[in-house]
Amino acid sequence: MPFAGHAQNPIIQTIYTADPAPMVYNDTVYLYTGHDEDGSNWFTMKNWHVYSTTDMVNWTDHGSPLSLKTFKWAKKDAWAGQCIERNGKFYWYVATFHKKDKNSNGGAAIGVAVSDRPTGPFKDAIGKALITNEMTTDMKYGWDDIDPTVFIDDDGQAYLFWGNGSCKWIKLKDNMIEADGPIHTFKPKHYIEGPWVYKRKGLYYLVYAGAGTKPEMIEYCTAKSPEGPWTYRGIIEGNVENSFTTHPGIIDYHGKTYFFYHNGALPTGGSYRRSICVDYMYYNQDGTIKKVIQTKKGVEPVK
């Protein structure tokens, strides 16, 4: 329940939610989330959830229109993702772990689900992973191909960024389910995982979970092109309550900028039982981002 006249952080208190990916569509905010299982002591996650709001305070629960079962090739772990609309279809890019089969020896992979509606139902858009562990070799472990973020530039070119340990990116074809060119990799300062890419006033932003002063903080770079080079700009959000991971999701809605993240603040919460929060984010005149103030109170209702 929200406070009178306010949201309340965490914004969802009925289940554990993690890895927020907000999307504005038709004047509604849709929030795509991961879901930590009750009593979990690892990132044990089996499905993804969707919520929506039109006032940033009262959230409607649309259940779980996407799970590991949607991807026949997935073995375990419904990790971070992001959904985007193109030509009336909704493409939800997610990280999971691949079965050992003819397409992969296992390890983290990225799948794409598609739907005609923002709340689903979603189906596997390709029938196999878009990115498998074998496609990137710069990091010598199997869980580096996680945490996809998707961005469509003003000229219609779509980009997918992802990665743990290094940030990787490709151009996507207009169909949103095929790479258009090679995979590029780079290492922003302090980079760990969880990239979120967007454009504001001609400047590109790459926001990510970084090492900061440890554990994870949210840091960012800016660039004049989505292809870089990226300039490190600093820390946006310090450590969060009771979780060593956190994860950014940023939108503008009705004239304000909202910063979504997760912490472990529910009474039985923790690093593997996380919850999504939202607070305001502000820019300086020069486009740099002010440090986010994490609150219990949350944001005010949109007028």
Ligand code: FUB
């Ligand atoms: O939720 C599982 C993993 O934890 C995500 O993929 C990372 O970003 C971290 O939040």
